[in-house]
Amino acid sequence: MEGASVVGVGMTDFGVHDQPLPELFADAAFEAMDDAGADADVIDAFYLGNAMGGQTESDTHLAPTLASHIGLAGIPCSRFEDACATSSNAFKHAVEAVRAGTHDVVLVGGVERCTPSTGLETPEMTAIFASASHRQYEQPTGLTFPGVFGLLTTRHMHEHGTTEEHLAEIAVKNHANGTLNSRAQFGKETTVEAVLDSPVVASPFRLLDCCPFSDGASAVVVANAAGASTLTGDPVTVAGVGHATDVIPLAEKADLTATQSARDAASQAYEQAGIGPADVDVVELHDCFTGAEVLAIEALGLVEDGEGGPASARGETALDGRIPVNPSGGLKAKGHPIGATGAAQIVELVEHLRGEAGERQVEDASTGLAHNLGGDAGTTIVSILEVAR
């Protein structure tokens, strides 16, 4: 099996974009292709993550449509949808394809519009997001995605004493990181008081515990050795990718605070990379809500189970902490254009591993981990990147 590397990365600002999806995506794709030194004719395949273009914009069969728009018509194009883990799944398949030699160079992309620029307001978009919960046994209760993570986090608070202040500290950290990221949707700091004063969305989460609705696009160029040799981009090694699922609906999960799919995906990724949690220097993880970051740092083995809240409040996951988590600002501050999120995590890690992350650079980062979760943690994909040796 060949090795895989990320040779080019690009992304748009996350925020509000009033452009058609093809135009929005082109901005990220060209940046990634230029960063890789990849002309259109060296791209062998295109793997797209888009979670809900059919529901939000009446736009499906998007992979070849976007490929056409950027001059790639002809090559195999595939769209993946796995809720919020959508473009990580596209990335995983691209890594597998280049490892196998099926393709040498694959463009992986993600694009989504979720803001009112789509013409849809909060209740409609909330319903569309909820389509990733169980159609028969969860959606009809009125459960929303803040509600899904509200259920998981409320249980965590009960079992481990996690507090609303702990959660708020995560929002404060990620907002602070976001001020150092010009592409982040939120460029302002916040405070624990401001978080706790914001209105409840789904308890225990208040508005400032929640990621925003976002538009945006991201792209990465993945290659094997043969492919990378034809490119000029500074490569970062893909050391491991894990992908696991858990029982759906959530009431049937064995343990509501474990996010078991994250534990299983992390084990696979750590094993492939031949490392453990202590070897990771920088983490981009799926903080769709502050409580999700608590669950994730525990599932990834970065802190002991039950310690996610206090460890976050102590600053262990801050940019200058023991293990920096979400230097980009995370979904919380950077934004969460659903299908673009997974590939954008890879973009951020690559910039750190290249030493190109500017003010928010994690010093001497040589190993990065991305954790991208779909649905109620029904899907998790964990990717480990390393400085090329």
Added chain:
Amino acid sequence: MEGASVVGVGMTDFGVHDQPLPELFADAAFEAMDDAGADADVIDAFYLGNAMGGQTESDTHLAPTLASHIGLAGIPCSRFEDACATSSNAFKHAVEAVRAGTHDVVLVGGVERCTPSTGLETPEMTAIFASASHRQYEQPTGLTFPGVFGLLTTRHMHEHGTTEEHLAEIAVKNHANGTLNSRAQFGKETTVEAVLDSPVVASPFRLLDCCPFSDGASAVVVANAAGASTLTGDPVTVAGVGHATDVIPLAEKADLTATQSARDAASQAYEQAGIGPADVDVVELHDCFTGAEVLAIEALGLVEDGEGGPASARGETALDGRIPVNPSGGLKAKGHPIGATGAAQIVELVEHLRGEAGERQVEDASTGLAHNLGGDAGTTIVSILEVAR
């Protein structure tokens, strides 16, 4: 690279099903797993084709949801969407995964509900189908999918003299085949007169030129040699899979009657299999409308360009003809539950290559070809199966 084979197949009747998607899919999945002799614990991954569950039923993140329902939670699950080529793309990725040894045994599935059992009537469903045409430059003209193929076929009629009677003969043939297939949605013969008397949907297509709205599910178990050795199903070899795209929107295609992506995908598949069109014994192809079958048999090299209409009218593609096309009844008579169609084509071919197709068995079939098209032929996937040697 290892070889891949299909070791088990299953599908539901195509027609109207008033069941939730997980229950509908379970019927096909269990049939395929039992046919393969595959217990839940030997399935390494699940690749799902579902084209529009979000739009039709507010149901996304379906791959792990369906996997959970049939006892497969835990394994990597991925949903593919490439319009009508959706589950062929899932099949392609499964074949690539087992060839590479990434997985040994993969369950590939397709499921969709498109009938009024979803609560949606013809105008709503027509709009959802139209989401696979270009959002900015085609949908706003009021173009529908019968209209897309109406444009391509009208041009073919102009260039080659194809007639409405030629088209009607294809409907007659596929309806006749469908009477021999207990799973087909339409079990009745039709006549050229009845087709030509039916109301226009989008010229030149009348109601009986068009495939119906269908609900249904299909599944196949794909394995490499290591995987197949643990199973008891009668394997059929996957000799080649081609996947190509073409420019979107359709006005920018170089030639509106070429369906170039089908020609390119067929070339790839023929080359992988080391055969040509003359070596194919049985074909399942994407006759969403009668005109699509004309374009497809030409693109696949089964007849000369321009001869698709007359050759069909002469019976060359009949069950007892030179090259039997759509013995299942095709999309036209069997039905077209979008995401289930590609995998269902594989089901039909496997039955012929095993000699288990009953009354509609193509005699001594040893090589079968499936052609599954997405959008305006923006995507085509061509798969070639052979009797295991």
Added chain:
Amino acid sequence: MTVDERLTHARWTEALRDGRLLGQRCSECDTVTATPEAACPACGARGLETIDLPTSGIVHTATTIEVSPTEFDAGYRVAVIDLETDGGARVTARLEGEASIGDRVELTDVLEVRETVPVFS
């Protein structure tokens, strides 16, 4: 067990409207689920016995939804109820009233928005 005997969404819904909560017990590993599956989520076995579940249970976790999707009016609670069966069955439901984690609640009603789901209070 034949396919015809498999607990379906339709039959589960019908029972729920009659005040009964149907579940399934796995014949292999004894896992109990409170919403219909075609195979056991824990072990993959297809031999599932349809059983009546308790209509009272303990709040395992809950959330109050203040921003709701279309079709719902915000300001309601959704909870996971632990039915205290040997096989560990839990169900997601609407929760009326003030019960917190650990409190006992009863199946008292159904909510019917597109589908039928249990209401505990």
Added chain:
Amino acid sequence: MTVDERLTHARWTEALRDGRLLGQRCSECDTVTATPEAACPACGARGLETIDLPTSGIVHTATTIEVSPTEFDAGYRVAVIDLETDGGARVTARLEGEASIGDRVELTDVLEVRETVPVFS
């Protein structure tokens, strides 16, 4: 050419409302397209010059839609119009009147259902 100069859907729409049909000519292979792309569909080059296209052309193919999606009233025609440029540009449009393949038609109007598209007659 900078990204800012790339022909966008917004600019194309604005021009169409003014009765102009904007397209792009590839600086590498001279392919002309009639709806905005970020790169040439024929050769992948990004150097695309925005040009004015002819507002008359020949019907290349057409269909009459009798079963329509929501938002549209059935009984209308959609056509692909060949604009007879050197680079081969065609555009999909509403077609009013009885013109058949090979007939010359003119851009006479726009249709605005969610987006703006050309009407030829």
